[in-house]
Structure formats: structure tokens, C-alpha cells
Amino acid sequence: MTVGSPTDGSSARDPFEYAPAPESRAVVSIATSYGLFINGTFVDPIDGTRFKTINPATEEVLSEISQAGPADVDRAVAAARTAFQQVWGPMSGRDRAKYLFRIARIIQERSRELAVLETLDNGKPIRESRDVDLPLVAAHFFYHAGWADKLAYAGLGANPRPLGVAAQIIPWNFPLLMLAWKIAPALACGNTVVLKPAETTPLTALAFADICKQADLPPGVVNILTGDGTTGRALVEHPDVNKVAFTGSTEVGKAIQRAVAGTNKKLTLELGGKAANIIFDDAPIDQAVEGIVNGIFFNQGHVCCAGSRLLLQESTAEAVIDALKRRLGTLRLGDPMDKNTDIGAINSAEQWSRIDALVKAGEDEGAERWSAPCQIPERGWWFPPTLFTSVTQAHRIAREEIFGPVLSVLTFRTPDEAIEKANNTPYGLSAGIWTEKGSRILWMANRLRAGVVWANTYNRFDPTSPFGGFKESGFGREGGRQGLAGYLERVS
Ligand code: NAP
Ligand code: MG
Numbered sequence: 390m391t392v393g394s395p396t397d398g399s400s401a402r403d404p405f406e407y408a409p410a411p412e413s414r415a416v417v418s419i420a421t422s423y424g425l426f427i428n429g430t431f432v433d434p435i436d437g438t439r440f441k442t443i444n445p446a447t448e449e450v451l452s453e454i455s456q457a458g459p460a461d462v463d464r465a466v467a468a469a470r471t472a473f474q475q476v477w478g479p480m481s482g483r484d485r486a487k488y489l490f491r492i493a494r495i496i497q498e499r500s501r502e503l504a505v506l507e508t509l510d511n512g513k514p515i516r517e518s519r520d521v522d523l524p525l526v527a528a529h530f531f532y533h534a535g536w537a538d539k540l541a542y543a544g545l546g547a548n549p550r551p552l553g554v555a556a557q558i559i560p561w562n563f564p565l566l567m568l569a570w571k572i573a574p575a576l577a578c579g580n581t582v583v584l585k586p587a588e589t590t591p592l593t594a595l596a597f598a599d600i601c602k603q604a605d606l607p608p609g610v611v612n613i614l615t616g617d618g619t620t621g622r623a624l625v626e627h628p629d630v631n632k633v634a635f636t637g638s639t640e641v642g643k644a645i646q647r648a649v650a651g652t653n654k655k656l657t658l659e660l661g662g663k664a665a666n667i668i669f670d671d672a673p674i675d676q677a678v679e680g681i682v683n684g685i686f687f688n689q690g691h692v693c694c695a696g697s698r699l700l701l702q703e704s705t706a707e708a709v710i711d712a713l714k715r716r717l718g719t720l721r722l723g724d725p726m727d728k729n730t731d732i733g734a735i736n737s738a739e740q741w742s743r744i745d746a747l748v749k750a751g752e753d754e755g756a757e758r759w760s761a762p763c764q765i766p767e768r769g770w771w772f773p774p775t776l777f778t779s780v781t782q783a784h785r786i787a788r789e790e791i792f793g794p795v796l797s798v799l800t801f802r803t804p805d806e807a808i809e810k811a812n813n814t815p816y817g818l819s820a821g822i823w824t825e826k827g828s829r830i831l832w833m834a835n836r837l838r839a840g841v842v843w844a845n846t847y848n849r850f851d852p853t854s855p856f857g858g859f860k861e862s863g864f865g866r867e868g869g870r871q872g873l874a875g876y877l878e879r880v881s
Contacts, residue, residue, distance in 0.1 A: 407721065410728040412515045416502045419509075419592065422453035425461055425615060426598035428468035429608025435460040440617070442591055445512035446725050446734035446769040454591050457614035462583070462623045465612040469554040469581040470629055472609030477581050478551055482538035489534035489577060491604040496527045499600070503593055507565055508725045510592040512734030512769070513688055515726050521687075522566045525850055529569040529868075532852035533577035536873060540578060543870050549877040551579030552655055553631035556624045558645075560637045561587035561736050562691040562792075567636050568594055570867045572611060573852075578876035580632065583612045585624055589737050591615040622648070630654060632876065636693075639790075639816075639861045657865025657875045659693070659857060661790040662818030664839065665811035666696030666847060667801075670705035672823035676845070678712045681796070684821060684847040686720065686774050689735055690794040693862075694819035696847055698787060699776075699798045700807055706800050710778065717761040717774045724766075732763075732794060735770040744772055744793030751777050751786035756797070782813055790816070804829065808836045817859030821847045840866075 422439065424431035438456040443449060457465070477485070496503065503526075504518040511518075540549050555575045559567035564586055575582050586594035598613045614620055618641070625633050625648050635645050636659040649656050666684045668677050684696025701709050725733035735741045752758055756777040765771045776796040780787050786797045801807040811820055820839040822830050830844040840858045843849060850856070855866035865875045 407729050411724070412505060412508075412519075412726050412728060414505055414509065414726065417506050417509070419452050419506070423455060423591070423595050423615070425455050425457050425465070426595065426601075426611070426613040427461070427465045428612065429602065429606075431598070434458060440588065442510060442589065444509050444769075445589075445736050446766070448768050451509060451592065454615045457585075457616040457620045459623045461614060462620065462627055465583045465614050466554055466556075466624075466627050466629050468609035469583050469612055472607055473551070473553055473581040476607045477576070477610045478553075478579055480579070482540060482579070485576065485579065486534045486537035488604060488606055489530055489537060489573065492600060492606070493527050493530035493534060495600050495603055496523070496530060499596075500524075500527065503565060503596060505726070506596055507593050508733070510590050511561065511564060512725050512736050514730045514733045516728055516730065517688060517733075522563060525852070526565050526569040529566075529573045529852045533573035537577040540873065540877065543873050543877070545874055545877050546879040548880050549578075550880050552876060552878055553580060554629060555580045555582050555632040555634060555876065556627065556630040557582055557584040557634045558621045558624065558637065559584065559586055561590040562688060562693070564590040565593040565597065568597055570636070571634050574867070574872050575632075575634070575876050576610065578873055580876055581610050583614060583624060583630075585614050585616060585621050588615075588617045625649065632656075634875065635659070639863075642863060655875070657857075657867070658863035659865070659867060660818075660861060660863040661792075661816060662693045662695070662858065662862050663698060663788065663790050663814045663816045664694055664696050664819040664821070665698045665700050665807075665837075666821035667700040667807050667811060667823065667833070668702060668705065668709060669822075669824040669829065670702045671825045672705075672845070673825070674705070674709060674712055677709065677823045678716050680821065680823060680845070680847045681709075681713060682716055682720070685796045686717075686732060686794050687848055689733055689772070691736060691740070691792055692848065694841060694848065695792075696819075696821050697791060697796060698811075699796055700810055701798060701800050702807075703800045703802050706798075710776075710798065713776065714759060714761075717776070720761060720763070720774055722763045722765070722771060722773060732774060735772050735793065738770055740792065741770040741772065744791055744795060747786055747789060747791045747793075748775060748795055751780070751784060751795075751797070754784045754786075756780045756784055756786060782810060788814065804833060808833065812836075812838045815861040818857075818862035819843070
């Protein structure tokens with residue numbers, strides 16, 4: 390890709406090429422096949438079924454992965470139960486903290502390897518897995534290690550108790566980070582875990598199993614079961630599970646809620662979103678444009694809290710859209726292992742088709758499509774940064790989660806209208822506000838029905854800050870003191 394840039398002070402724009410800056414993949418060694426991690430060791434699945442995981446940027450098969458069946462789910466839950474009763478439950482918080490600190494430090498030590506592995510399996514740019522995912526993964530373990538011996542001060546009663554065995558199911562968009570959001574608080578609170586990573590991104594969860602061994606974590610405290618949705622369902626429905634924690638689509642979340650209804654299982658759901666990123670005419674345009682780009686094009690838009698609906702105050706709409714198109718023209722799409730890449734591969738053919746179908750619906754319903762001009766590599770799955778103008782609230786692209794690099798632009802005149810449009814969605818995970826007025830930020834934040842509201846920034850995450858949704862975005866919080874509540878029983 391070529392970007393014009395005057396380097397000699399002349400007005401002529403000499404095109405220049407970025408030199409390739411590939412990250413080395415020599416830091417990872419991927420086995421040809423992996424077993425299930427049960428009771429501290431890797432074992433073969435009982436019925437012997439396996440599936441392949443691929444690199445979505447090249448379609449190369451990376452490894453063969455075990456598909457856990459119901460008998461494997463039984464074994465893993467039994468191992469987690471024994472570890473809970475005999476080792477992890479009775480252990481003091483102070484001792485649990487030592488293990489969590491040890492895991493956090495090993496993650497830091499192995500962060501380059503884990504970032505490369507994540508990028509190969511998921512397709513996200515190495516710059517993001519290296520600079521965002523991995524530091525946050527380590528931070529989650531450090532933060533929760535700090536809580537393990539202080540649970541009595543979390544505001545959940547003087548002697549809160551762990552729930553028991555936690556079944557945890559995660560999606561493919563931030564594989565290791567979602568694992569950290571699930572496992573770190575569960576272990577800090579004294580629960581044991583059976584976790585199922587997404588079918589298309591199992592490799593970093595399996596590397597995490599190796600880290601548990603390296604940290605000498607007692608067998609059975611963490612069990613990793615790879616597989617598809619049927620494995621997830623068997624895990625959710627297992628009678629000896631005390632807690633189900635799920636991150637994924639609203640559709641599967643509803644099915645899980647039905648499966649858990651009438652049992653004593655505690656449930657937290659982190660589901661989809663359709664966030665409004667709201668730009669007032671007094672916002673600094675250049676900063677807002679960076680925030681818009683980060684809001685929807687970070688991680689190819691595969692972000693539950695992505696700012697996928699851009700709400701522009703009418704008086705500034707034209708200027709923002711022009712600046713945004715200019716900026717999108719400079720994004721580099723391509724090899725995720727290149728350190729200069731901004732937009733990586735779409736995680737799977739299935740997800741690509743979903744994005745494509747919604748974009749076609751946008752065109753058919755009369756919205757105006759603009760896509761950044763960029764070369765699409767021949768192999769793998771790619772989608773250019775795309776924005777739609779002339780969008781109305783009735784359009785599917787304004788209502789449904791696209792989960793891809795596609796932005797729908799709407800306009801508003803008054804703050805009241807902005808609130809009405811922003812809240813006009815079945816979801817309620819996040820929102821963004823861009824204005825120079827602090828009072829307006831507070832006025833807006835009080836009225837937005839969203840779990841997280843960012844002001845003059847977007848997609849900022851911190852383990853100390855609770856994250857979660859309203860309405861069809863789910864319930865329960867992850868992170869912060871509030872996140873501990875999902876893994877503890879209040880005993881007064
Ligand atoms: P998904 O299809 O719901 O899958 C999520 C996980 O559930 C995967 O591990 C999946 O296995 C498993 N699963 C599928 N069917 C199941 C069933 N019947 N019972 C139990 N588990 C089942 O979601 P996705 O398409 O992979 O992920 C994207 C969605 O996640 C988006 O809607 C996004 O907004 C949401 N998300 C939310 C948050 C948040 O914090 N709120 C964060 C990230 C993503 P397979 O992979 O094998 O299908
Ligand atoms: Mg899926």
C-alpha cells in the first residue's frame with residue numbers, strides 16, 4: 390500500500406512504501422495435536438474426535454485440537470470438584486495469591502510467545518495482541534492476586550465463600566484476555582474452573598494450561614476443554630457445576646439462561662452490543678476521529694463494546710465524515726504478523742459471511758456505503774474498513790451487531806435526541822461521549838443505558854473497572870470489586 394508524504398519540503402507528494410516489519414514466529418512451537426487439559430495433565434478425548442484450528446490470515450492449518458464429549462466434561466468437572474474440596478477451597482487466600490502472582494509473572498515472561506500465538510490463531514494484528522491483549526491479561530492476574538487474601542473487605546460480608554466449580558465459556562475475539570477475565574477472579578475467590586475456549590481460537594488457552602503446570606498449580610484447579618458449542622452445552626448442563634460464566638452472543642446467552650433456569654447454578658452473561666459513539670460539535674475533531682477509529686476498527690471491529698453506531702451532531706457531521714474517510718485511507722490492512730498492520734484478518738469464513746450479509750442488507754435498504762481503498766490479500770478472510778451514511782434507525786445495520794469493521798453513521802441535533810437514539814437498541818453494553826463540556830458528559834452519562842460510558846476516549850480497559858451490560862447485553866460484572874460478587878457467596 391502506498392501513502393503520499395512530502396519528505397523534502399516540496400509540494401509534490403512522493404509515495405513511499407512501508408518496509409516489512411514482520412514479528413518472528415520462531416518464539417512459538419505449536420504441536421501437531423493437543424489433548425484436553427484435565428486434572429493437571431493433557432489427555433486424549435475419550436471418543437477420539439479432533440478438529441483443526443487454522444490461521445485465518447493464511448488458511449494454514451496450525452494444529453489438531455481435541456473435541457471434548459460428555460464423558461470428558463464429566464472427568465473435568467469431577468477433577469475440578471475434587472480440587473475444590475481437597476485443595477483450593479480450603480487453601481488460605483494468602484496462598485492462593487502466591488499462585489496467581491506466579492501465573493501473572495509467567496504470563497509477562499512469556500508474553501511475546503503468547504502474543505504471536507494469539508495473532509496466528511485469531512488473525513488480529515501483532516501490535517494489538519502485544520500492546521493491548523497481553524498486558525491486560527497479566528494485569529488481570531496481578532489485580533486478582535491482590536484480592537485473594539482481602540475478600541473479607543470486598544463489601545460482600547465478613548466471610549464470603551467460594552461457590553465451587555465454575556463452568557466458563559468464552560468467544561474468539563480476545564481469546565486469552567477473556568480467559569483471564571474468567572479464570573483470575575474465579576481462582577482468587579477460591580473456586581475451581583472448567584473453561585471452554587472458542588472452537589476457532591483454542592491455542593492460547595492450551596498454552597495457559599502449560600503455564601498452570603509451570604506454576605505448579607494443584608491439579609484440577611484449572612481444566613481446559615476444547616470443543617464446539619456441543620461441548621459448551623454439556624458443560625453448562627452438567628449437574629455438578631455451581632456457576633456458569635459466559636461471554637458470547639446474545640442468542641447463545643439466552644439458550645444458556647434457559648438451560649440454567651430452575652437449577653441452583655449462579656449465572657453471569659456478557660453478551661453482544663451496539664454502542665453509540667456520540668460526537669458533539671464542540672469536540673476536538675482530530676481526537677474524536679482517532680477515538681472513532683479505535684472504537685470500531687480496533688480488532689477488526691470484533692469487539693462487543695465496539696462503537697458501531699456513530700452519532701454525529703448535525704452541524705459537525707460533514708467535517709467529521711471527511712476527516713474520518715481521510716484517516717481510514719491511511720489504515721494498513723494485511724499480514725497480522727507485520728508490526729505496521731492496523732487491520733488484520735477476519736477470524737473465520739463464517740464470521741466473514743455474517744459481516745458481508747449485513748453489509749449487503751445495508752446497501753439494499755438504501756444506506757450509502759463507503760469502503761477504504763485497500764488491497765485485499767489473496768488468501769484468508771479480510772474486510773476493508775467500511776462506513777455507511779444515510780443510515781436510519783430502522784436499518785438492520787443500525788440495529789444488529791455486525792461484529793466487524795463496519796460503522797453506521799447517524800446524526801442528531803440536541804442532547805435529548807442523542808440520548809433517545811443512543812438508547813434505542815435492545816443492547817446496553819457501552820457508549821462514548823465526545824465534548825469539551827464536563828457538565829454535558831455527566832448529564833449524558835446519567836441518561837445512557839449502558840454499562841460502560843467512555844468520555845473523550847474509547848475502548849479503555851482496566852482490571853479495576855467493572856465491565857458488563859444492561860438489557861440484552863447481559864448481567865453481572867467482570868473486573869473490579871463488583872466482579873468478585875459473581876464468584877462469591879455472601880455469608881453474614
Ligand atoms: P457464540 O457463538 O455465542 O460463542 C461463544 C462461545 O459459546 C463459544 O465458545 C461457543 O463455542 C460456545 N457455544 C456455542 N453454542 C453454545 C451452547 N449452546 N451452549 C454453550 N456454549 C455454546 O459467540 P461468538 O460468535 O463466538 O462471539 C461473538 C459474540 O460474543 C458477540 O456477540 C460479542 O458481542 C460477544 N462478546 C461479548 C463480550 C462481553 O464482554 N459482553 C466480550 C466478547 C464478545 P464455538 O466457538 O465452538 O461455537
Ligand atoms: Mg462461534
